[in-house]
Amino acid sequence: MTADISVRKNYLNRDYSIASWLTTIDHKRIAWLYLVSITAFFFFGGAAATLIRLELATPAGDVVETETYNRLFSLHGIVMVWFFLVPSIPATLGNFLIPLMIGARDVAFPRLNLLSWYLYVIGGTFTLAMAIAGGVDTGWTFYTPYSSLFANGQVVLAVVGVIVAGFSSILTGLNFIVTVHNMRAPGLHWTRLPLFVWANYATAIIMVLATPVLAITLLLIALERIFGIGIFDPKVGGDPVLFQHLFWFYSHPAVYIMILPGMGVVSEIITCFARKRIFGYDGMAFALLAIALIGFLVWGHHLFVAGESVYAGVIFSLLSFMVAVPSGIKVFNWAATLYKGSVSFETPMLYALGFVGLFTVGGLTGITVAATAVDVHVHDTYFVIAHFHYIMVGGMVMAYFGGLHFWWPKMTGRIYPDRWGRIAAITIFVGFNLTFFPQFVLGYLGMPRRYHTYPDEFQLLNVLSSAGAPVLAIGYLLPLVYLLYSLKWGPVAGPNPWDAKGLEWQTPSPPPEHNFDRLPVVTQEPYAYGLPKRDSDAARS
Amino acid sequence: MDERTRRNHLLVWLLLLGLLGLNIASSFLDLGIFNPILTTAVAALQAFIIVTFFMSMRSAAPVPRIAAAAGFFWLLLMIGLTLTDYQTRFEDIALGRLASKPGWEAPAAGRVPNPLSESGYSPVSRPPTLAAAAPDAASGERVYASVCILCHARGVGGAPRTGDKAAWLKRSEQGVDTLVDHAVNGYKGMPPKGGHPELSEQDVRNAIGYMLYAAGIQSPRR
Amino acid sequence: MAYRNAIPTPPGAEAKPAPQFDSLRQQYEADTLGMWIFLASEILFFGGLFMAYVIYRAAYPEAFEAASGRLDLLLGGINTAILLTSSLTMTLADDAVLPRNRKALIGWLAVTALLGTVFLVIKGVEYSVEFAAHLAPIFGRPFDFPEPHTEQARLFFSFYFALTGLHALHLFIGIVVVLIMLALAIRGVPRLEAKVTIAGLYWHLVDLIWVFVFPLLYLAAHHG
Incomplete structure (x- = not known):
């Protein structure tokens, strides 16, 4: 496009005032608002995790009291799930990239988009207030009747914060669905949609259809605590297991809210750095939707030992195994994309490869715990903790960092030092495995979750795990440093530093306020790597 | 217009x-x-x-139609799959009330430890007006859990459901002895001794005592 | 109101879509689709409560029947009729917006808001009667219900207040939205059709939810 990128008007340099940021309806700026606030919550939740690992370095409860420990892991869970993982990729990268990838000027409802950020901030404020006022000790799952009748913490503040953040999530999902349906550029058929867009579309479906159930469920807790309307109160014949059904009807699909966008990011990165079109595009898009749908049918596997009937347990167990099929399709297709590709190992690729490996471990152990007989043994142990951290941290956080590094030049127009990027990626991978792999063994040996003391024979593995935590923390702090550094001193990126094919790379970096100088017309599939070059690119401008 | x-x-x-x-x-x-x-x-x-x-769904575009249908369809999915649990539980949720029945929940004093009972305790106050051999609800619980539960948990064949206070109140008005007689010799849908001839009359009496407790009935009239 | 192949542009009105859209038609389709997705979300919001109610009612049929008998069927029935009628008047307002029949639009919107308000007033009367009869198990107030169903009747009334309360909140929001439409119509703002249609969709959904709430709560008892 143009060479004098530094003087060009773009979405970043058009106005520097704080007010222009807080009232912006530009999806790219809203993505930044999210990025900043989500990063803050990520390190907030991470601080709680650090204290947890510090406490668990010794068998005795010496760093914090039992009560404090309960509040720490509850805070960690609530912050990480609802204020980092759920909005992470959709609200930052999704917000930034979806309109760019489909050749639109903005999302369908820009003001609604800003409203969802404000809702997120209000929900976050409630959560901070909850933490300052003493926290909750219910765990992030808020199980009744403990949360509704007995818990002494700030349960109302906590659930109201989550409900408000949930509405933010619903509005984001709604916006994405309408944007993908109605705003695609001419020629951008569904079969030419980048997998990142497919992934966020599937995620948005879950957000819209599952989150309201969470809202009503947590609202019932708030009503019970404020008004005394007891719908899960066993004293009047209420069934606490029903709370778990309703809660997991959201919270299991929410796991796919957290992982599907990561799969989208990884698909984009792997195909770019293998210089090869994605293997089995149709299967990949289909698998994303299949995971979103089947993900709604498996929630009962969280209730195997909670009093659910054995028959229902069998049904939910079988349905849970089915999720492995589309997930397997994805892993095999990533592997097949790499096969005979000209693979290079830039920072985003390291994260993406890390994702594939760690997600596979997390997914396979998921099959293990989906078997009812095994689950009775490992339920509520560190095995389950390790399993979902391999999905959430090993999967989602890796993908989030990978995506951030991949599209950083597009978002900022600058390149970060790749060597430091690789060091950070490898540090995170090593630190992660050191932290969480011992927990598989611990759980299998029978160490239960949510206790701050444990028998002496578990100490070695716990020390290993606690030793991994600071490595992981350094790995997460490094990008904060060099990415910020690159904002000022990084070399100018140019529109397409990776020589990638998506529509978003056809516009200058950083993009102008309305994304494209002239609206693109799409004539090609999104992954035309290794195809004979045409004189027109995916976008003609 | x-x-x-x-x-x-x-x-x-x-x-x-x-x-x-x-x-x-x-x-x-x-x-x-x-x-x-x-x-x-x-x-x-x-x-x-x-x-x-x-x-105006009649004249709406296809995608809003799908969106509307998805809302209802997902609701049916949620209700349907949850019912797979509630329709197949042996221990009816009505039994959950057991925990809060007088004598079972936080009895301040006089809780009688009973190692044979699954809950670890016998109920505090025995109904005073029972027939000679008073039912032992604690050991009745074991009989209940192995035999009676099959029908009484869910009300198979018109059986009064465990925990259904109204149904048991009606029956208890005939007196425990009549209930025992019906249960031992068979009555309507109730097979003699629940189809388990090895049970003694006292076993049956105990089980009835347990089910009366589960329904929250303290002192059945004769 | 309906999905139309071409939205006629009224003469003189400078019809321009919002900057992110290419055409008014695209904008209209996006608006209606967005509203429908929101409504699907609302269905599941109330759906969670409905499901819990169905499960408890199956577990305690006699108690729920007895408790339901204490509700005022006459007022509930009248309220249902009022809400169904308000859906009609909302539709008539919607019918009036495209032919630019401003008087009819203003009239029907006003009637709709009025009917919604009447519904809330009647609901308030019901609430006060139930509070006086000690049937409201909230704020630790006394709850009187004859044995043997005292406890599960409490459960029933918890549902009654949760369901009708949330519905009343939605209806209140609906009334505010209709009043905003009314203000816009009185000020003569052009091109209201998309806005009125979308407000109408929300209004009808609130009606639709009540159509299920009414038989679940009020008709659980035998009145014969």
Whole structure:
């Protein structure tokens, strides 16, 4: 496009005032608002995790009291799930990239988009207030009747914060669905949609259809605590297991809210750095939707030992195994994309490869715990903790960092030092495995979750795990440093530093306020790597 | 305004009011299980009419149609899969109330430890007016859990459901001895000794005592 | 109101879509689709409560029947009729917006808001009667219900207040939205059709939810 990128008007340099940021309806700026606030919550939740690992370095409860420990892991869970993982990729990268990838000027409802950020901030404020006022000790799952009748913490503040953040999530999902349906550029058929867009579309479906159930469920807790309307109160014949059904009807699909966008990011990165079109595009898009749908049918596997009937347990167990099929399709297709590709190992690729490996471990152990007989043994142990951290941290956080590094030049127009990027990626991978792999063994040996003391024979593995935590923390702090550094001193990126094919790379970096100088017309599939070059690119401008 | 559209909307409105009348009228008839089925079906029909005519689904584009259908479909998914649990639980949720029954929940004093009972305790106060051999609800729980539960947990064949206070109150008015007689010799859908001849009469009595407890009935009349 | 192949542009009105859209038609389709997705979300919001109610009612049929008998069927029935009628008037307002029949639009919107308000007033009367009869198990107030169903009747009334309360909140929001439409119509703002249609969709959904709430709560008892 143009060479004098530094003087060009773009979405970043058009106005520097704080007010222009807080009232912006530009999806790219809203993505930044999210990025900043989500990063803050990520390190907030991470601080709680650090204290947890510090406490668990010794068998005795010496760093914090039992009560404090309960509040720490509850805070960690609530912050990480609802204020980092759920909005992470959709609200930052999704917000930034979806309109760019489909050749639109903005999302369908820009003001609604800003409203969802404000809702997120209000929900976050409630959560901070909850933490300052003493926290909750219910765990992030808020199980009744403990949360509704007995818990002494700030349960109302906590659930109201989550409900408000949930509405933010619903509005984001709604916006994405309408944007993908109605705003695609001419020629951008569904079969030419980048997998990142497919992934966020599937995620948005879950957000819209599952989150309201969470809202009503947590609202019932708030009503019970404020008004005394007891719908899960066993004293009047209420069934606490029903709370778990309703809660997991959201919270299991929410796991796919957290992982599907990561799969989208990884698909984009792997195909770019293998210089090869994605293997089995149709299967990949289909698998994303299949995971979103089947993900709604498996929630009962969280209730195997909670009093659910054995028959229902069998049904939910079988349905849970089915999720492995589309997930397997994805892993095999990533592997097949790499096969005979000209693979290079830039920072985003390291994260993406890390994702594939760690997600596979997390997914396979998921099959293990989906078997009812095994689950009775490992339920509520560190095995389950390790399993979902391999999905959430090993999967989602890796993908989030990978995506951030991949599209950083597009978002900022600058390149970060790749060597430091690789060091950070490898540090995170090593630190992660050191932290969480011992927990598989611990759980299998029978160490239960949510206790701050444990028998002496578990100490070695716990020390290993606690030793991994600071490595992981350094790995997460490094990008904060060099990415910020690159904002000022990084070399100018140019529109397409990776020589990638998506529509978003056809516009200058950083993009102008309305994304494209002239609206693109799409004539090609999104992954035309290794195809004979045409004189027109995916976008003609 | 288009007169025909207006007339159609008025007709739709009359139809909705008619269905409302039908629904209210049906609640004055005793149709047994069909009462809730009928009222829900009529409500679903009303909802369908509102969606089709007032919300213009008839002339809507395909994607909003799918969105609307998805809302209802997902609701059915949620209810259907949750019912796989509730329809197949042996221990009915009504039993959950056990925990809060007097004598079972936080009895301040006089809780009698009973190692044979699964809950670890015997109920505090025995019903004073029982026949000579008073039922031991704690050991009755074991008989219940191995035999009676199969029918009484869910009310198979008209059996009074465990925890259903009204049903058990009605029966307890005949006196425990009559209940024991019916249970030992068979009565209507109840097979003699629940089809387990190895049980003694005292076992049966104990189990009945347990089920009366589960229903929250402290002192059955003779 | 309906999905139309071409939205006629009224003469003189400078019809321009919002900057992110290419055409008014695209904008209209996006608006209606967005509203429908929101409504699907609302269905599941209330759906969670409905499901819990169905499960408890199946577990305690006799208690729920007895408790339902204490509700005022007459007022509930009248309220249902009022809400169904308000859906009609909302539709008539919607019918009036495209032919630019401003008087009819203003009239029907006003009637709709009025009917919604009447519904809330009647609901308030019901609430006060139930509070006086000690049937409201909230704020630790006394709850009187004859044995043997005292406890599960409490459960029933918890549902009654949760369901009708949330519905009343939605209806209140609906009334505010309709009043905003009314203000816009009185000020003569052009091109209201998309806004009125979308407000109408929300209004009808609130009606639709009540159509299920009414038989579940009020018709659980035999009145014969």
